[in-house]
Amino acid sequence: MKAAKYKRIMLKLSGEALAGEKGYGIDFDIANKISKDIKELVDSGIQVGAVVGGGNIWRGRNGQGMDRTTADYMGMLATCINALALQDCLENMGVNTRVQTAIEMREVAEPFIRRRAMRHLEKGRVVIFAAGTGNPYFSTDTTAALRAAEIEAEAILLAKKVDGVYDKDPHKYEDAKKYDELKYIDVLDKGLQVMDSTATSLCMDNNIPIIVFGLDCPENIKKVVLGEKIGTIISK
Numbered sequence: 001m002k003a004a005k006y007k008r009i010m011l012k013l014s015g016e017a018l019a020g021e022k023g024y025g026i027d028f029d030i031a032n033k034i035s036k037d038i039k040e041l042v043d044s045g046i047q048v049g050a051v052v053g054g055g056n057i058w059r060g061r062n063g064q065g066m067d068r069t070t071a072d073y074m075g076m077l078a079t080c081i082n083a084l085a086l087q088d089c090l091e092n093m094g095v096n097t098r099v100q101t102a103i104e105m106r107e108v109a110e111p112f113i114r115r116r117a118m119r120h121l122e123k124g125r126v127v128i129f130a131a132g133t134g135n136p137y138f139s140t141d142t143t144a145a146l147r148a149a150e151i152e153a154e155a156i157l158l159a160k161k162v163d164g165v166y167d168k169d170p171h172k173y174e175d176a177k178k179y180d181e182l183k184y185i186d187v188l189d190k191g192l193q194v195m196d197s198t199a200t201s202l203c204m205d206n207n208i209p210i211i212v213f214g215l216d217c218p219e220n221i222k223k224v225v226l227g228e229k230i231g232t233i234i235s236k
Contacts (some may be wrong), residue, residue, distance in 0.1 A: 054078030102134030163214035
């Protein structure tokens with residue numbers, strides 16, 4: 001494997017990406033492919049933190065008529081299920097992995113402690129950050145941006161079901177235009193649905209580049225770390 005562009009990354013996986021074509025639950029064929037790619041990175045000395053969404057199980061905004069706070073906490077628990085599944089896949093491949101949660105659940109995961117997370121990364125362990133920020137009204141995109149800043153990640157790899165950022169939904173509009181590069185302020189001004197505005201602003205304030213790419217080919221994760229130009233890069 002050639003020299004990597006980044007030494008410490010934050011990988012943000014959407015819950016939908018884990019569901020694959022089924023659209024719900026966890027497709028373990030996809031989870032294993034992702035884990036295999038992560039293993040290659042770890043074996044080559046790349047430090048990997050990860051945040052997994054929970055949309056394949058539950059989305060807070062789907063709780064129509066529910067108290068928003070309750071619905072969001074349910075979403076945080078969904079991310080814990082995904083995190084444990086990904087941990088199991090990684091450890092079956094011999095990759096030491098730790099799940100750290102923002103909501104304490106000591107029987108199944110560690111509480112999030114920044115210094116401990118940094119130490120795990122330095123020892124070559126993958127750290128999966130679950131349960132969001134521990135607060136309602138914040139998305140897992142914001143969690144990825146916050147944890148990336150805290151662990152001093154060099155970039156956020158945003159793995160989605162689309163191969164980059166478009167000016168409109170490419171699944172609905174054939175004339176959708178793909179961007180190769182964007183500035184943070186462009187994402188905010190144009191209202192592009194990449195990350196929510198809180199997450200984008202946090203990345204802008206801390207100068208953390210965001211690379212948006214498709215997970216249709218799990219090897220894209222490795223390609224991005226190696227500096228190949230795929231997807232869309234968002235930076236200053």
